[in-house]
Amino acid sequence: MRKQVHSPPDSEAVIQNLIDAGCDDKLVEEFLSLEESGQTGKQLTLLSKHRQKLLDRVHVEERRIYCLDYLVYEIQKQQKKN
Numbered sequence: 001m002r003k004q005v006h007s008p009p010d011s012e013a014v015i016q017n018l019i020d021a022g023c024d025d026k027l028v029e030e031f032l033s034l035e036e037s038g039q040t041g042k043q044l045t046l047l048s049k050h051r052q053k054l055l056d057r058v059h060v061e062e063r064r065i066y067c068l069d070y071l072v073y074e075i076q077k078q079q080k081k082n
Contacts, residue, residue, distance in 0.1 A: 023050060 034043045
């Protein structure tokens, strides 16, 4: 049985993945520059920071949804009283 060797994704796939993840041109360029210089740790830090930004935005949107849900709840509760 042969071992499967996983090769790293090609540059186009990496770039597309970064774009799909919402990275701007500056972040993509920085990521690729770090890759060229073999700074994997800094690449991971860069990705982690971007992930945290995305997660922060998710939390903001969750709070907005909560506010809407609360308003709907209050309106429905008022309707039942009438």
